[in-house]
Amino acid sequence: MEKMNLLKEWSYTPTRIDRGYTRKTLYLNIGTPEMRIKDVSDEMIAKFTGGRGFDLKLLWDAVTEDTKWNDPENEWVVAGGPLCGITQYPGSGKSYSAFISPLSEQSYDSNAGGYFGPLLKFSGFDALEIQGKADRDIIVYIDGDEGKIQIFESPLKDVNAYTVCETLHEYFAKDEADKRNISVLCMGKAAETTFLGCVNASFYDVRRKAPRLKQYGRGGGGTVLRDKKVAALVVKYSNVKGTENNPVDVSVLQKAGVKLHKEIHDFDAVQCKMRSIGTAHLNEIMDEYHLLPTHNFKYGQHPVDPEGNRARIHSEKYKDLFTQNMPDGCWYGCSLACAKAVDGFELKTGPLKGQKVIVDGPEYETAAGLGSNIGVYDPEWTVEANFYADHYAMDTISLGTSLAFVCECFELGFLDTKKTNGLDLHFGNKDALMELLHRMAEGKDDFALAVGKGTRKMKTIFAEKYGAPRETMEKIAMEGQGIETSQYMCKESIAQWGGYFLTLKGPQHDEAWLIFMDMVNKQLPTFEDKAEALHYFPNFRTWFSLAGLCKLPWNDIEPADNHTKYKPQEAARVPEHVQNYVDIFNAVTGQSITKEDLISMSERVYNFQRLFQVRMQKGNAVHNIPDRALAPVFPDEWDARKEYHDAKLLEETGIDPKGLSTEEKIKKLQEHRRGVWQVLKDTVYKRRGWNRKGIPTLAKLKELGMDLPELVAIVEKYSTPEDDYR
Template sequence: MSYGYIGNILHLDLSSKKHWIEHPPETFYRTYWGGRALALYYMLREIKPHTDPLSPDNLLIFAPGILTGTPAPAMPRYTVCAKSPLTGAQAEAEAGGWWGSELKKAGFDALIIKGSSSTPVYLWIKDGKIEIKDATHLWGRNTGETQRIIREELADDKIRIVQIGPAGENQVLFANIVNELKHFNGRNGLGAVMGSKKLKAIAVRGTKPLKIYHQEKIKEITKQITQRIIDNPLSRDLRNLGTLGVVRPFCEAGCLPSYNWTTGYFKEGKNLTAETYNKTILKETKGCYACPIRCKRVVEVNEPDLKVDPTYGGPEYETVASLGSICGISDLKYIAKANELCNKYTMDTISTGMTIAFAMQCYEEGILTKEDTEGLELTFGNKEALLILIEKIAHREGLGDLLAEGSY
């Protein structure tokens, strides 16, 4: 068996509640490696043409990469793949965090899920053992509550959890999947696929280190690469400014996407720069498994009329643009709140912002009326309306039910 792999691929059928473990030969791993290549192999092999993405016939595949779980720096990622309910094409989204590494340490190179449970369930994987557990009491709960309850009932606060919130349960077509409350498989509605299978979460605990061919050599290489990453000005900027570092140059060049992409000029752009962000809402930076960069933002707002919980991380550039300038909004505190709500409910912040911006433009052009919006003044820049619409989309209420279908 190749080093870095375990040799186990877990298959789970949620309709029959049966699971089995496949042990592919080394030639398979040498061909497909892991991550999206491995996931695509199973998608092409098992998903029939014209499969409804929200039917039990769709697959939901979780696959870490070849170096995930090793000490190699900045390699914590895993992919999630399925047929997308948003586009009808292949959906693929990667996340960092800890979950992918934990899955490998728990004894699996990938997890392939088909079928659909009749009642909400979550999956508990511990060092090669698999259990399907009732999740009726978790259905409808936001991500922070779900993580707390699962860790309490399994009596282990080191469990790593991927999960969906209410937007995934309600099959919002751009719902995403989150691990550790702030690392997202963001795009293409993978959370809706998970919701259609009534799979609330996958809790994983692994204590077996991966077998590495030359432990000493990898330690030496890891040390060298880690130092090079730390010394590199780009990773220093990423740590200090995050992905928000691009906002200032974009503003200066007149190419910050704004007002549903109708212009690149945003008058209040300076309110959205990394420098303003760091001064006003940044609490700290955090990282992922074995990554020295620590680029992840954590924000906090503590005002009498607006609180943002740091548990849910902080917005990156794409989120600040999508929920900010593209909606004509320049108040970072409201953007941070919108980000927190999306993260609690598991909605992709990019698609959420684009969909709301599209609705705002429709309202400005008289295509949507106050009757359609239930009295909401849905003009560009209305930050209160942004928060209200996020709630409505996640719970598929009123206009939110229509917007939950996306803006494609």
């Protein structure tokens, strides 16, 4: 690539990390342009810990309750955390981004692996804020070796991810070996044309000699950055050492890491097969338990094929596609190695047709969302869709759920080929669905542009433009707070209703996955049990986002005696691994926290973000759930498991299904479960210390030490004493 035009440059002296923190954050206004390095106070660390906590605090200070996602003051913020970048314990390369989302119009946070978070911190910054709007496409370069921050005019004509990423690794590296010292954040054309835009984060694979991509996938963060005309963010830092975080006691890190490495070595092949299949190992497990979303979450199991089996998207099919015996960790020292890839895949469609490429994934969520949920049972089609979604920068989860909604609307007659500009979008029509994916990125087709706005906005567009019945669409559109549901069926798990729809930011699986505890293992029999789980697990999972860790090494690998040593509800928490996290946090930071402190740290940020949503929604941050998430909506849904659903109606309501039409049975079960949903909501709100509106109480804020004036003002503005539970 030709030498880029330098628009602005600043020099700085990188701050050495001490006990996991640089205590500095980097602010860039790319419109002015302006650079500031801010100090991180003791209070900020005490109340927000790091990672997502820092993101949210910086974002809160940057925006007002009137800020829209495409306003210049909206920020895209990214941070690791005090444990981000350690090399002794698996899963320590995560970083977290936050922004006002174009889908939900409130704060959203999204995480990614790859090298960007660690290299940013090693370059001297606990967090990076991007604010303002450039007047042309730019590339931001943070050189932690030279202590320089540069903004270049982007000469790239192709803004799609793999092109940008490969070009910039080549441009900024001195030689082949130097490419590993670089991480690129890049988007793609669909981040300009849709609200589903993701941000790709690179790590250089020295064996494949190519950059690979992980994603800050959900919420539309890539759309925010492309609206700001950011073509890429690049960070460089060389000579990474195992003590870069300057921990207090590296021997504790090593001891905990060795123990977990041994568990992974000994048990992964018989537990979750992460090193051979990655998260796609879930495909047949979810199918077996009727939890695999099929045809827009109507069914939980895909149909029997002509040979009489359900093996068409079995994980072994993906194992055959994934390159085996390659160290697929996305950060140094992660032997869980779940970042699977398909090498030498020849593309059959689109602008790169005929080229052989590396495809990162598919993960389970992609295999389900761009597989069974849209009626496609062809792993190679899903691999191609996965590649182009990453290349164009579309979140595969929101994309899959949005396409599934479109397919059902087409089959119901709300759409036809005239409205879709010639596309026959029945479930399973692979050619038309792939063409729609390409059209969404191109941005020239009015129907494709509507799909790219996401499921919530499609309901309005389809009703106003095409006359589709709003009431029916509300029942079947699997979204909450404007965010598409991730790929698990939750109809038969009351606890998972809460795990999806009583969340901070919408139905994303990163808060609580309680289906097996609740539905299969029957470990949460009472509403109080469910509420306790919906308190503990969202908070515990929040802690990973504060520290800079990946969740997978927590419970996707377990000690051999975990389920015999502990009672079932305790075993679900994997106590020995929880203690590992206490130990490594203390070893890095020099603190003396306990496992209870993990929850307290998270509660502070969890309640802060809840009030952030209340602020942005002006008090109307309601938790709603669609009918499709509660029970069958249409007779064919009921009849697909008629005996099961008839028995459930009798068991739950005491109503004998005999003599009732299917429509009557559906109505009665839906009405009953609506009542159950309200009881669950109230029980969870009480346990969390919130009022009837789902707003944290002043008493809860005082208990957490979060009775900050700006938070108290939000509570007082949008709550009254009558809203409190008595």
